[in-house]
Amino acid sequence: MCGIVGYVGHEQAAPIILDGLAKLEYRGYDSAGLAVRDDDGRVTVVKAKGRLKVLAEKTNDGASLRGTVGIGHTRWATHGEPSEVNAHPHISSGKADHGVSVEDANVAGVHNGIIENYQELREKLLRHEYSFYSQTDTEVAVKLVDYYYNKYSIGPIDAIAKTMVRVRGSYALALMFREHPDEIWVARKDSPMVIGVTGDACYVASDVPAILKYTRKVYYIGNQEMACLKAGEVHFYNLDGDEIQKEQVEIDWDAEAAEKGGYEHFMMKEIHEQPRAVEDTLKSLIKDGRIDFSENGIYDDDITDIRRIFIIACGSAWHVGMAAQYVFEELTGIPVRVELASEFRYRNPRLEENDLVMVISQSGETADSLAALREAKKRGAVTLAVVNVVGSSIAREADHVIYTLAGPEIAVATTKAYSTQLVVCYALAVHFGYVRSLIEDEQYARYISELKSIPEKIEKILNDKERLQWFAAKYANAKDVFFVGRGIDYAASLEGSLKMKEISYIHSEAYAAGELKHGTISLIEDGILVIGVLTQNDLYEKTISNMVECKARGAFLMGLTTYGHYEIEDTVDFAVYVPKIEDLFAASLAVIPLQLLGYYISVAKGLDVDKPRNLAKSVTVE
Numbered sequence: 001m002c003g004i005v006g007y008v009g010h011e012q013a014a015p016i017i018l019d020g021l022a023k024l025e026y027r028g029y030d031s032a033g034l035a036v037r038d039d040d041g042r043v044t045v046v047k048a049k050g051r052l053k054v055l056a057e058k059t060n061d062g063a064s065l066r067g068t069v070g071i072g073h074t075r076w077a078t079h080g081e082p083s084e085v086n087a088h089p090h091i092s093s094g095k096a097d098h099g100v101s102v103e104d105a106n107v108a109g110v111h112n113g114i115i116e117n118y119q120e121l122r123e124k125l126l127r128h129e130y131s132f133y134s135q136t137d138t139e140v141a142v143k144l145v146d147y148y149y150n151k152y153s154i155g156p157i158d159a160i161a162k163t164m165v166r167v168r169g170s171y172a173l174a175l176m177f178r179e180h181p182d183e184i185w186v187a188r189k190d191s192p193m194v195i196g197v198t199g200d201a202c203y204v205a206s207d208v209p210a211i212l213k214y215t216r217k218v219y220y221i222g223n224q225e226m227a228c229l230k231a232g233e234v235h236f237y238n239l240d241g242d243e244i245q246k247e248q249v250e251i252d253w254d255a256e257a258a259e260k261g262g263y264e265h266f267m268m269k270e271i272h273e274q275p276r277a278v279e280d281t282l283k284s285l286i287k288d289g290r291i292d293f294s295e296n297g298i299y300d301d302d303i304t305d306i307r308r309i310f311i312i313a314c315g316s317a318w319h320v321g322m323a324a325q326y327v328f329e330e331l332t333g334i335p336v337r338v339e340l341a342s343e344f345r346y347r348n349p350r351l352e353e354n355d356l357v358m359v360i361s362q363s364g365e366t367a368d369s370l371a372a373l374r375e376a377k378k379r380g381a382v383t384l385a386v387v388n389v390v391g392s393s394i395a396r397e398a399d400h401v402i403y404t405l406a407g408p409e410i411a412v413a414t415t416k417a418y419s420t421q422l423v424v425c426y427a428l429a430v431h432f433g434y435v436r437s438l439i440e441d442e443q444y445a446r447y448i449s450e451l452k453s454i455p456e457k458i459e460k461i462l463n464d465k466e467r468l469q470w471f472a473a474k475y476a477n478a479k480d481v482f483f484v485g486r487g488i489d490y491a492a493s494l495e496g497s498l499k500m501k502e503i504s505y506i507h508s509e510a511y512a513a514g515e516l517k518h519g520t521i522s523l524i525e526d527g528i529l530v531i532g533v534l535t536q537n538d539l540y541e542k543t544i545s546n547m548v549e550c551k552a553r554g555a556f557l558m559g560l561t562t563y564g565h566y567e568i569e570d571t572v573d574f575a576v577y578v579p580k581i582e583d584l585f586a587a588s589l590a591v592i593p594l595q596l597l598g599y600y601i602s603v604a605k606g607l608d609v610d611k612p613r614n615l616a617k618s619v620t621v622e
């Protein structure tokens with residue numbers, strides 16, 4: 001949640017920061033702000049409620065703010081309503097500060113995360129004659145830094161370290177100090193932060209796309225670490241104030257991948273990038289006709305020892321797990337349990353050393369998933385991360401990591417990250433089954449061939465999307481939509497329903513088709529849209545039967561099935577077809593029309609597809 005960008009160098013900071021924030025607006029977009037220090041050492045803060053374009057207009061695209069050091073923020077509100085007052089950056093001018101002495105600010109700061117004990121800290125600062133102008137936890141953090149800085153007459157390192165020790169929660173902080181005019185200080189705990197360096201400039205951001213235009217050489221600041229950014233250099237420190245060394249990483253993403261590339265929305269661009277993303281991910285795992293995880297540290301002896309698999313994730317990644325459990329159990333014989341990370345972290349899971357815990361996350365920073373990973377490690381389980389961001393917290397802390405090669409995903413509603421996570425799970429299941437002697441050589445080769453056919457088959461679906469656009473326009477005013485399916489089709493329905501509700505704001509639910517008679521069918525009435533997913537041959541007739549029951553009660557039926565099942569048109573009002581594939585891998589194809597349907601309905605309603613209300617891309621707070 002929330003996006004941070006900072007710059008220190010010799011160019012004008014404001015336009016660079018605004019450009020970076022535009023790449024991070026998917027992280028939050030209810031308000032935005034800038035703090036820039038000019039050559040005379042004065043800080044100017046400009047904030048605006050609403051989308052980033054309001055701040056850009058207010059600052060003449062940054063041209064009205066002069067200075068070569070600055071920080072900026074785009075906000076997803078947690079504490080305090082969206083408003084100009086609550087927007088970041090926040091400042092502290094010492095005691096009795098009412099937020100008016102901006103030029104004399106001792107400290108200016110921006111923050112991503114949640115300070116859980118901010119009320120307690122606020123009371124402490126009130127007792128020391130500090131006052132507050134906003135409702136945010138961020139203002140508390142900034143003033144706590146100022147308090148320690150002034151009380152002990154210490155430098156930024158110690159003031160920030162003392163603050164980090166007192167603060168409970170998650171945070172990424174970027175701070176400017178009046179007495180250190182050519183520096184930006186940063187710190188993090190459980191919230192993402194990346195630092196980029198070029199010859200004469202330094203950048204800090206919440207995510208790589210914000211700075212990819214300027215540099216590919218980056219550092220990932222570790223948990224409970226600090227850094228000082230100067231023009232062209234960065235120094236890292238631990239909580240004791242000791243300088244530490246960090247390894248530089250070179251980002252291999254194409255900078256153009258973070259741009260729309262001629263598409264109206266990032267979501268449509270990313271839907272069309274799925275064939276390439278899936279192909280790239282599979283190529284990284286399949287070499288010379290064999291699946292190979294040795295580079296990920298996963299060896300055959302480890303696989304034969306696995307007793308159970310726990311798949312832990314949130315949102316769409318959890319839906320990946322729901323589909324993957326069928327594939328794993330069918331091909332490997334290993335019992336699989338799929339867990340919501342937000343539930344797993346708060347119960348008392350029974351884990352053993354031969355249990356494999358898979359954590360799936362696009363960003364690698366999802367707060368609940370990271371906490372679940374740490375709990376699994378504490379209990380002695382082997383952990384495997386499936387993530388998209390190199391060097392992310394989950395990637396660093398897991399015993400093993402497999403990277404999905406989706407590239408930057410900007411739209412809040414995930415598409416290509418889901419698809420690449422799913423094919424990684426397929427590859428793992430096929431490989432595990434083969435190593436455990438449950439898959440013969442001939443079948444192994446056939447499964448690999450089927451996996452390699454997925455990108456081409458997705459492309460075929462995308463080339464026939466106009467009928468879905470027509471159908472979406474017809475049903476853009478729907479009030480309720482129900483998705484039904486059995487087995488893997490139920491898992492695909494869960495993702496289709498989420499796409500519908502998160503970007504079109506239509507109430508939708510997914511149900512296992514056999515459960516309709518256990519209460520849900522009471523909601524079916526004239527005109528209700530019921531979407532059936534029917535790619536599993538053994539379950540096809542049973543799901544058709546459930547859909548007929550809905551039709552008898554006035555529902556309008558859409559059926560999504562594979563080529564060859566043309567008799568479905570005798571039952572449904574609108575049919576969508578996907579290419580035939582091994583049933584176990586069908587979710588990879590079924591999800592594409594469901595993504596397109598959600599997209600087209602959102603467009604038909606005139607909504608902001610890439611930035612749906614109340615949502616942010618990376619959920620780094622509870």
